[in-house]
Amino acid sequence: MSAAADRWATQTGPARVLAAARSLLEQRRSGDQVRVKVTLTEAERGQVGRLLGLAWETSGAAITLGKLRAAIARTGDDLDALLTRIGGPLDDLPARRARDAAALTASVDGAHDRLIAAGIPAHAVALARRRRWLGRPGAADLAGRADALARLWHLLPMPGRPLPELSNTLFADTHRLDREAELGRVAARLLAAAQADPAAAEQAADQALTAARWRQVWAAYGISCDEVSSTVLILGLTLTGGSAAAAISQAAASCGEPVWLTERSLRGDWRPGAGTSVVRVCENPAIVETGAAEFGAGCRPLVCIYGQPSSAAWTLLRGLATAGVTLLVTADRDKSGLRFLADMLALPGAQEWLPDADGVYEEARLPDLLADLRGDGIRAPGVA
Known part of the structure; x- marks a missing residue:
């Protein structure tokens, strides 16, 4: 000194x-x-x-x-x-930085290990880590978010439970798992990735926040998301079984009236009515409205997806296809319509409805579609 x-x-x-x-x-x-x-x-x-x-x-x-x-x-x-x-x-700043980095890595490892320990598939957890769904390293809520997701996973599946009720049970907040809430968005992506094969997990997660996929993701775990807002339009289609959709469809078909089925009404037991082997599927409600006006109760069974298929539409179409019904599907032949059409044609046994009819939009093909919807009219090739 x-x-x-x-x-x-x-x-x-x-x-x-x-x-x-x-x-x-x-x-x-x-x-x-x-x-x-x-x-x-x-x-x-x-x-x-x-x-x-x-x-x-x-x-x-x-x-x-x-x-x-x-x-x-x-x-x-x-x-x-x-x-x-x-x-x-x-x-010793390099040593301090190394310690801080090790601590951050440990916190990230610990948060994702919590998800693995909860039983969430490893490929979904790996994607969550890569995309930083839990937050960036050092984020104050990293461990808390992991804990919330682990608690959610432990409660699933919960058949018939509305999403707000589940959210309130877990977090004393009915909106914590909303699509607009950060935790709800992370949860939906993680659940979608967990449902999918490892090779398809990333795409499934990317699509999880669209309205239709959001409902489907939660529905796969038994959770309902605003089931009365997801609808599909039918005409002349009868369903049987104990579900509300079966009773509604029978009443509507008996008087030739178009009716909207909700996702909620399609819960429970239902199947295509006796003799229902073919169902036509269109995109635009004008086809349904005109079919009802022209043929009433004599119109062949018709489903209208009304643009991008909702979760209710997919529930109905998948159920029909699984039951062995042949789906004849069409849509507007613009970019979005062709995308809907390709998705629907991927269903088991689905075929394109009147592919040779001219017209980009369904309304331009209306005379051909109506002729095929009439019981004694022109039939689609190869279909009785």
């Missing part, structure tokens, strides 16, 4: 030099040839020169750690000791 060095260190110029030296040493840049880069006024350079010497002060040379150590040593002191006295112990 040197009183002379301590007095020198209190001056503006030396204080700036020592601060720059501390920064270098804390970065492990400690070699004698390392330059201490600092801009000094003429007066400050004079202050520093009182320790480094007149030759250095007048030379215009830079300061190196070696020169600074040697100058302080001439006072009977040591650079590290002087820096510790005036500013506290020197830090």
Whole structure:
């Protein structure tokens, strides 16, 4: 310890030099040839020169750690000791960064390990980590979000439970799992990825927040999402069984009236009515409305998806296809319609309805479609 060095260190110029030296040493840049880069006024350079010497002060040379150590040593002191006295112990910043990085990695590992321990498929957890669904490393809610998702997974499946009720049970908040809520969005992506094969998990997660897929994702675990808002339009289609949809369809078909079935009404037991082997499927309600006006109860069974198929539409179409019904499907032949059509044609046994009829939009093909909907009219090729 040197009183002379301590007095020198209190001056503006030396204080700036020592601060720059501390920064270098804390970065492990400690070699004698390392330059201490600092801009000094003429007066400050004079202050520093009182320790480094007149030759250095007048030379215009830079300061190196070696020169600074040697100058302080001439006072009977040591650079590290002087820096510790005036500013506290020197830090090891690379070591600190390594510790911080290790702690962040451990927190991320721990959060995702919590999901694995809960039983969530490893491929879905890996995707969650890659996409940072739980938050960025160091996020305050990382562990909390993992815990919330693990608690959710432990309760699933829960047949017949509305999503707000499940959310309230878990979090005392009916909106915590909403599609607009951060946790709800993360949960839907994770559940969609968990449902899918590993190769398809990323695409499933990307689609999970669309209205139709959102309902389907939760429905796969028995959870209902606003089932009365998801609808599909039918005409002349009868269903049997104990579900509300069966009773509604029978009443509507008996008087030739179009009727909307909700996702809720399609819950429970239902199947196609006796003799229902073929069902036509269109995109636009104008086809249904015209069919009802022209043929009433004599119209062949018809389903209208009304644009992008809803979860109710997919529930009905998949159920019919699974029961062995041949689905004859058509849509507008624009970009979106062709996408709907391709999706529906992927259903078991589905065929395109009147593919040779001219017209981009269904309304342009209305005479051909109506002729085929009439019981004694033109039939689709190969269909009785």
